[in-house]
Amino acid sequence: MSATLTAAPPVRYPPGDLAIWIFILAELAVFAIFFASYAFARMGDVAMFNEYQATLDKGAALINTLTLITSSYFVVRALAAIREDQRKTSVRWLLAALAMGALFLVVKSAEYVHHFGEGVRLSSNTFYMFYLSLTFFHFLHVVLGMVILAAVALKTHQGAYSASEHTGMETGGVYWHMVDLVWLILFPLVYVMR
Amino acid sequence: MNTVMNTQTAMRPCTRVYLLLVVLTLVTFAVGHFDLLSGSRALVLSLLVLGFALIKGQLIGDFFMGLKGLRGPWRFVILLWLLIPGTLITIAFTLAG
Numbered sequence: 172m173s174a175t176l177t178a179a180p181p182v183r184y185p186p187g188d189l190a191i192w193i194f195i196l197a198e199l200a201v202f203a204i205f206f207a208s209y210a211f212a213r214m215g216d217v218a219m220f221n222e223y224q225a226t227l228d229k230g231a232a233l234i235n236t237l238t239l240i241t242s243s244y245f246v247v248r249a250l251a252a253i254r255e256d257q258r259k260t261s262v263r264w265l266l267a268a269l270a271m272g273a274l275f276l277v278v279k280s281a282e283y284v285h286h287f288g289e290g291v292r293l294s295s296n297t298f299y300m301f302y303l304s305l306t307f308f309h310f311l312h313v314v315l316g317m318v319i320l321a322a323v324a325l326k327t328h329q330g331a332y333s334a335s336e337h338t339g340m341e342t343g344g345v346y347w348h349m350v351d352l353v354w355l356i357l358f359p360l361v362y363v364m365r
Numbered sequence: 366m367n368t369v370m371n372t373q374t375a376m377r378p379c380t381r382v383y384l385l386l387v388v389l390t391l392v393t394f395a396v397g398h399f400d401l402l403s404g405s406r407a408l409v410l411s412l413l414v415l416g417f418a419l420i421k422g423q424l425i426g427d428f429f430m431g432l433k434g435l436r437g438p439w440r441f442v443i444l445l446w447l448l449i450p451g452t453l454i455t456i457a458f459t460l461a462g
Contacts, residue, residue: 181436196442203450210457217461233394237387243429244383251376341431348429352443355421358390360454363397364411 187342195349198312202353205308206360209301216297221365223298226289231282232362235275236354239313242271243351246320246344249327256334258327265324268347272317279310302361309353316350319343382428389417411458415451422447 185192213220249264286303293300323343326332332340393414396402402410426443427433433440 183435183437183439185435185439185442186431192439192442196446199446203446203453206450207453207457210454214457214461229394229397233390236390236394240383240386240390243425244379247379247429248376251379254375345430348425351429352422352425355425356418356447356450359393359397359414359418363393363402363414364454364458365402365407 185345187345188338191342191346195346198349199353205305206356209305209360212297212301219296220298223296224362224365227302227362228282228285229362231278232358235278236358238271238275238278239351239354242268242275243348245271246347250337250340250344253327253332253337253340254334258330258332261332262324262327265320265327269317269320269324272313272320275313276310279306305357305361309350309357312350312353316347319346379428382424386421386424389421393417408458408462412455415454419447419451
């Protein structure tokens with residue numbers, strides 16, 4: 172009987188504001204269409220896709236994947252810290268996550284500079300059209316995610332979140348995880364699978 | 366002290382998941398980097414790599430986004446999303462040979 176009384180009620184809704192989840196689902200739907208379009212467009216000229224895929228820097232993509240995974244983990248640590256009312260620790264983890272996000276942008280930008288220097292454009296061929304548009308669309312999401320994380324870090328520093336109320340941090344966190352989630356599919360699809 | 370212990374205990378599954386994500390990422394990179402995706406095994410290894418990505422996505426949804434343990438449809442929202450492009454990509458790569 173006492174076990175029944177003390178058991179936690181079943182949770183039906185995900186962490187964070189429900190509105191961000193609707194937004195995330197819309198974003199994920201767009202990326203799903205992008206991924207499927209890439210895969211089916213590739214059927215038209217597999218040899219060409221494989222040839223130009225070989226020009227991509229897999230090492231840079233590996234660094235970026237590890238960067239985003241690590242950044243996501245840091246956000247989880249920030250949330251765990253604020254749940255224990257450790258505000259300063261939480262801010263430090265958020266700043267570390269932001270630093271990882273910045274590293275992603277630097278590595279990705281270096282890739283773009285290299286490709287543009289080689290004369291690669293959206294109109295070069297279908298593979299590069301997908302590569303540039305897919306990765307740049309994701310790049311913009313990283314930028315937006317960093318703006319959100321920076322705002323969350325500032326509010327945490329100002330004392331807006333605590334162990335009892337941290338919905339805003341959860342909301343920013345799930346958006347950042349979505350950015351990571353999308354890259355986890357994009358990396359093998361565009362850089363590795365052939 | 367208790368607070369530190371609670372945080373560490375709560376973080377343990379997420380730390381293990383993080384390490385698993387890193388390992389699966391390194392395996393994915395190795396498959397591409399060492400040019401294992403050539404010849405007759407290209408399709409099988411490509412789909413294996415895609416499978417790793419789907420597992421990684423589900424781990425992010427469950428442990429990082431906090432969907433593990435939810436009741437109701439939200440529990441499966443990331444899984445559903447992963448399965449849709451995952452199935453379409455599998456079909457397209459299989460048909461392309």
